[in-house]
Amino acid sequence: MDDADFTRVDQLLFDRLYRGALTPLVVHLKDGGTITGEVVRLSRLGAIGGRGTLLGGELCLAEGRDRITISYDQISDIS
């Protein structure tokens, strides 16, 4: 994942989690789909400190008992 795309998605996620409404997140995917849910797991590579060669992230969204894991490079927007 390139730096600009990674930074854009990571910042979108941070802003939505921290400053956004407490309603579940709506993640818009590049393939046109959307996923709605609360973030219950988040892991990132290269998000902080000295950047390594790999940049990427993965988040797991939960809605009720359903869990869906998506990677940063699938995400076009978060609202």
Add this chain to the structure above:
Amino acid sequence: MTERSEPKPMSERLRALPLTGRDTSMGKLLRKFWQPVGLAHRLPAGEAKAVRVMGEDLTLYRGDSGKAFLVGGYCPHRLTLLANGWVQGDEIRCMYHGWKFNGTGQCTERPAEPDRKQPNIRVVSYPVHEYAGLIFAYLGEGDAPEFDLPRKSVFERAGALQFARLETWPCNWLQQVENSMDAVHVSFVHHWGRVGSFGAVVAATVPELSYEETEAGIRQTAVRSEGSKRVSDWTFPNNNHVSHPTLETDDPWVDVGVWMVPVDDENTMRFLIYSIPSTTPETDARISEYFEKYSEYDPADHHQELVEHRNVPDDKLVQLTSAQDYVAAVGQGRIVDRTQERLGRSDMGIALLRRIYWREMEAIELGQAGKQWKRLAHDAHMPRQVNEAVA
């Protein structure tokens, strides 16, 4: 069901987070959980202590039967401190005019009153449960939940060496909780002044961090290198569990549980449990001697030395680790003004933590149940770090 309202302004959200008075959302939230209020070994039978918890003055006493009780702080007659009275049986008698109260808070005797019929006079009382050397109390409304969420199997190991400690820091509880959810601090704070046993296994590099909301709280994983992966198992709403080296490289590692309980909004009791598996008699004796010698320490008693002169303690484990965290948290002031912070994406753990608090506070405001936090079905895996691999 009441619907969610429009999001509150950020400044309002942030200012509500640290406040724990009985009428505040966070105060109501914290009171839904068992909270430690005293060290068991510092409360012998027949003694009473004044304690302040979330702004409420209370009396913690242990009856002659050995059972601990938590009741109101002042005698309702002339409002003097009840803790200065006498414990008699499982009741406590005020030293001023002899009014006596039982463990439910009911007044049972007023010696100077000619009317022998007791009016319904009572002080508050809260359920108490002793666990792992700590006295917990439930200060919420309604029936207390089962005593389960605070339990961890590492604190229930047969034969383990276990030590309970208390420190009281002059700053808000949330500054300390957020320190737990911010693993980046470890690379700097625990290299401040001097590198001790804890800092030695954590390279001064910024880790990659991942987070998972569990049934019990948040599991935070910090990876600094292939051989350095550190997990903390944080339990809602104010407990953290970490593990780190004890004294020598090949000593068993110590599991540390810390509860950060508001005395009031500007002071916090830190209740700590250290649990070390028993190994050889020699090692057990060495570790026990260490804790006997060094664990009676509170960095607040050394504030000037630490903050003004940067004189860190000689001890490289309990005292140094505590002093380093103290300098960071107390350095933020009594209650940090979060509206002035500049958080970045490295603070994603703080963002997640605050969002969970806001979510649970909103549930309380809307009269909803909120998440039913439960003890983990299986212990979190707490991998050892670099030094253990070397050992």
